[in-house]
Amino acid sequence: MGQASTVLTVPVVIDYASVVVGVLTGALFGCRRRLDVVGVTVAGFLTGFGGGIVRDLLLGAQDVYFMSHPDLIWVSLAICLLTFYFRGIFLDLNKSILLADTLSVALFALAGSSKAFAYGLDPLYVVIMGVITAVGGGALRDSFAGIMPAIFRGSNYYAMACLGGSCAFALLAFAGVNLVPAGFACVFVVLMLRYLSIRFDWRTRE
Amino acid sequence: MGQASTVLTVPVVIDYASVVVGVLTGALFGCRRRLDVVGVTVAGFLTGFGGGIVRDLLLGAQDVYFMSHPDLIWVSLAICLLTFYFRGIFLDLNKSILLADTLSVALFALAGSSKAFAYGLDPLYVVIMGVITAVGGGALRDSFAGIMPAIFRGSNYYAMACLGGSCAFALLAFAGVNLVPAGFACVFVVLMLRYLSIRFDWRTRE
Amino acid sequence: MGQASTVLTVPVVIDYASVVVGVLTGALFGCRRRLDVVGVTVAGFLTGFGGGIVRDLLLGAQDVYFMSHPDLIWVSLAICLLTFYFRGIFLDLNKSILLADTLSVALFALAGSSKAFAYGLDPLYVVIMGVITAVGGGALRDSFAGIMPAIFRGSNYYAMACLGGSCAFALLAFAGVNLVPAGFACVFVVLMLRYLSIRFDWRTRE
Known part of the structure; x- marks a missing residue:
């Protein structure tokens, strides 16, 4: 850590954990709405990967996250099926x-803002990409199911919390702070x- | 056919037929929902081209199918207008x-999985791209109209059938079978x- | 103006004005639907930038408009917050x-068709990109809020007006007319x- 890194490499287990929890909350949403196994899987994937897909398309990224992690897709698929067939447990x-969901969106906010920072974007876009990655998946899922995304209604802070975290990351990262503490601050x-x-x-x- | 081909060239008439039927079913959906001519056209285009657009964006394809087939766009436009003004016939x-719709999604599943295979993707993504191309358009159309996509509800196999077909194609293609029989198997x-x-x-x- | 220009440079103040009005109408939509500050902001941004984002993704543009205008983002953000907290005024x-909204979609139609023309696309796509840029944002906003986009219902001309304007631009631009009068004709x-x-x-x- 002697030198400032411009790309924050989140340990893969943390990265995967955030997606996995996103997929799980999405699949549970699908079960509560009485979707079939296809719908539950799509709801899970949209929640876990949707925000990152929007971010990567906007960034013009060559490596859309969803397309370059086959092992994570298998895990997500297994989660959707487990959730569908053994929903009682969950x-x-x-x-x-x-609790896990909040941790998951916190890590999504970090994934979004740190990727935008690595792309050399303005602080403003770093914050925007953090928020989009964090709450975009859930919003897409709601919207795809034909309902007004819950985060747009008055409620306890959710998108606002992600906004705060992304701002914290941008502030510290552009102040030249090492990205590891900046990442912790975000979460x-x-x-x-x-x-x-x-x-x-x-x-x-x- | 002495050598294995890595790109399956679906005869253009088949390719076009699948889009045309997709556009037709989408336009009829629009008529039933009492949309105006704009809405019917958008519903038709989303159904016929939506799955392919999502696939191409995820693949990072330089040639989005929708953007490189002007003649097919003209045909699709004509179908939407015909459907709108002479809906009684249809x-x-x-x-x-x-029946035609099932054939259409079968050909979409083939178009999606064979394009992903040509891009050298993993079997998993070949299957996913097959399913997204097949049912993505209809799901986008439903979602855009503000209703829960029908395919996410319990029903006779539709997305599941496309999943089966895409799996069949991936299985045969990665086993080294010539792509023409693999394509037939998919459909x-x-x-x-x-x-x-x-x-x-x-x-x-x- | 001695030589024909192939790229129409819309004066930046006009370009910005069209986005700003789009954001404003979107934010007001959000207020009427009783969204919170996050929802109002997202509704504003979708309306002001959504059509252009879809256009740029379809074009495979390296410079998505939304991603390359940070100052406009700040202005849009301010508008969303002002609208939210002082909605009575608006x-x-x-x-x-x-009235401003109609002017805004007219300028969007111009922005879409002239960008597609600059990319060297067919007349057909020039028209399509004009319409998508003009009405795509509002449609995305409606759809995201879980309602059938208003423009798909029978009503006074809106998408049809944008279609007419985009056709006028394409007709004149491909006839070799200077792009400035072609742009005025579109609007x-x-x-x-x-x-x-x-x-x-x-x-x-x-």
């Missing part, structure tokens, strides 16, 4: 999944804002 | 169109699964 | 905004068709 875990700010907004019932106005 | 043909499996699922009322569970 | 302006035709359709209550049939 629906009981609702509370832990909510920490998302979790903290989400927690505080639930704890003190801060809500976005409509 | 609505009577409902049954033959259902045959889709038609057969669709037929059997209706004949014996196999349905996906919700 | 909702009173409803009539002037309707004029859109405004005129829209005005006439309201004045004489021309409506698209369902």
Whole structure:
């Protein structure tokens, strides 16, 4: 770590964990809406990969994340099928999944903002890409299912928390701070804002 | 055919026929939902070209299919207008169109999986691209119209049939079989699964 | 202007004005649907930038418009926030905004068709890109909010007006007319068709 790195390499296990949790929450959404196995799988994949796909298309990235991680696709597929056929197990875990979901979007925000930073984009776009990657998948899933995305309604902070985290990352990264603490700050700010907004019932106005 | 070809050139008439039928079913969908001529045309185009557009964007293809076939666009436009102004004719043909629709998605599944294979992708992605190309257009159309895509609901096999066909193509293509019989197998499996699922009322569970 | 230019450089103030009005109408849409500040901002951005994003992805453009205009993003952001917090002002302006909206889509139609022309596309695609850029953003916004896009329903000319304007541009541009008058013709035709359709209550049939 003697030199400043311009690309933050998130350990693969963390990267994968965030996608896996996204896929899981998406598949559970599909089960609650009584989709069939195809619908549950698509809902899972849209949630886990949708934000990254939009980010990569906007970046004009040659390596769309979804297209270059076959092993992660297999894992995601397995999660969707497990969720579909053994949904009872997961629906009981609702509370832990909510926690995992917040961690997942925090890591998505980091994945988005750090990739945009690696592409040499302006701070503004670094923040935007962080937010799009974090909440884009869930919004696409909702929209694809024909309902108004939940994040656009007044609620406890969710997109706002991701906005805060992405701003924290951009601020530190452009201030020349090493990307590892900047990444931790991003995740920490998302979790903290989400927690505080639930704890003190801060809500976005409509 | 002495040597294995890595790119399957589907005869252009077949390729066009699949798009044309897709456009027709989409335009009829638009008529049934009482859209105006703009809506009917967009519904037709989304159904006929939407799956291919998503596939090409994900592949990072330089030649998006929709953008490189002006003559096919003219034909599709004519079909949308004909359907809109003479819908009576087509609505009577409902049954033959259902048959044609199955053939159309079978050919879409082939177009998707063979293009992914030509790009040298993993078997997994070959199958995924086959399914996305086959059912993506119809799903986009439904979603764009603000309704839950029909294929995500429990029903007779549709996406599942396309999955079967794409798997058959990937299996044979990666086993080194010539792409022409592999292509026939793909189409045959889709038609057969669709037929059997209706004949014996196999349905996906919700 | 001694020589024919193949790229029409729309004065930046006009270009920006069209996006700004698009963002404003989108943000007002979000306020009327009672979205929170995130939803209002996304609705604004989708309306102002959505059509151009779809166009640029289809063109395979290296410079997606949305990604290369940070100053415009700041302005758009400010508009969304102003609209959200001081919506009373804007909702009173409803009539002037309707007028501005028509001017905005007219300029979008011009931006889309002239960019496609600069890419050397066929007349057919020049027209299509004009229409997609003009009405794509609003359609995406409606669809994202889970409702059938309004432009697909029978109504006074809107997409049809943009079609007329894009055709006028393509006709003149391919006839070798200087692009500046061609651009004026495009905008004029859109405004005129829209005005006439309201004045004489021309409506698209369902």
